[in-house]
Amino acid sequence: MNGVDDGDLARLFRAALKGDEEAYGNFLNGAAGLVRAWARRRIVFGGLEAEDIVQETLLAIHVKRHTWRADGPVAPWLYAIAKHKLVDALRRQGRYPRVEISEVEDQLPSPETETLRDWEIGRALQTLTPGQRSVVTAISIEGCTIAEAARSLDMNETAVRVALHRGLAAIAKRFGRE
Incomplete structure (x- = not known):
């Protein structure tokens, strides 16, 4: 348990609850090490920083010290509080954690990967008829809406939808995603 014995921590916490300030300081130091x-x-x-979780947990321990059962172990009680503080911090952070680019830049695709992707797209488009190719390019690559593609290609919207569906189906069939 990271060099700290649960029995020692419990003994220190019991003494702290009876007013021993030195025991309380020693307890908090030991608890901080475990939680860290x-x-x-x-x-x-x-x-998220581990130290933030430690500080939040120590504050909660101080506020909720009366909830600990003096006849039980202290470590499970500490970890339960720490778990709740970690969950609270994750909730505050939101659904998507903030990650610095420097932390993941070695995992980002290299420029060669983008060239390979462009080559694969071109290869897939070559399998289509000219009408399907122009519709799929306009909608899937250039980002046009059905109406915009229909206007620019001088087609009606239904024909654009049919050509798009058939083109994407042909690509899926050709490349194994039926």
Whole structure:
């Protein structure tokens, strides 16, 4: 348990609850070490710091110290509080964690990957008829709406929808995604 014995922590916390300030300081130091190690193992995305979880947990321990059962172990109680503080922090952070580009830049595709992607798109478009190719290019690559594509290609919207559907179906069939 990271060099701190649960029995020692419980003994220190019991003394602290009876008013021993030195025992309380020692308890908080030991608890901080446990929570810090625990939080470091669980924080996997950027944007959260283990030390923030430690501070929030220590504050909650102080506020909720009366809820600990003096006849029980203290570590599970500490970890339960820390878990709730971690969940609260993740909720505050939102659905998508904030990650610095420098943390993931080695995982970003290289410029050669983009060239390969362009080549694959061109290869897929070559399998289509000229009408399907122009519709798929206008809508899927250039981002036109059905109405815009119909106007620019001098077609009606129904014909554009049919050509798009047939073109995408042909690409899926040709490249194994039926």
